[in-house]
Amino acid sequence: MSFLIIIVLFVVAWVVLILPKQRELKRHNAFVQSLAVGDEVMTGSGIYGTLVEVSEAMVLLQVAPGVEIKIARRAIASQVVDPSVVETDDTGKTDDEGTDA
Numbered sequence: 001m002s003f004l005i006i007i008v009l010f011v012v013a014w015v016v017l018i019l020p021k022q023r024e025l026k027r028h029n030a031f032v033q034s035l036a037v038g039d040e041v042m043t044g045s046g047i048y049g050t051l052v053e054v055s056e057a058m059v060l061l062q063v064a065p066g067v068e069i070k071i072a073r074r075a076i077a078s079q080v081v082d083p084s085v086v087e088t089d090d091t092g093k094t095d096d097e098g099t100d101a
Helices: 002-033
Strands: 038-042 048-054 057-062 065-074 075-077
Touching: 002 048
Parallel strands: none
Antiparallel strands: 038 048, 038 075, 048 057, 057 065
16 A cells, blocks of 8 residues: 555646656757747846847857847757737737736
8 A cells, every 4th residue: 555655646746746847958958959049038036138149059149239149059948038029008008917807
C-alpha cells in the first residue's frame, strides 16, 4: 500500500512541477530561435534594447545610441510590445482591460 502512495505522489509531482517547466522551456527555446535583427527585447536582468546583430549563440543589443552590449542569446527574456500598436475599442480601453458591466 505504501508503495502505491509513493507512485501516486511521484505522478502528482511530475504533473504539477516538471511538465509545466518543460513546456515553458520549449516555449522559450522557440522564442529565442525566432529572434531577428530590429526586435525590441528585454533581457532577463531587465535591460531593454534593440537587436543589432543575431548569431547562433550571441546577440548584439543596442541599449542607447552608440552603446551596444554583447549578451547570450538565451538571456533574452521577452519581446517588448509597442504600446501604440495595442488595439483599443471605442472607449479607449485595450482588449485586456475588460468592461465594468
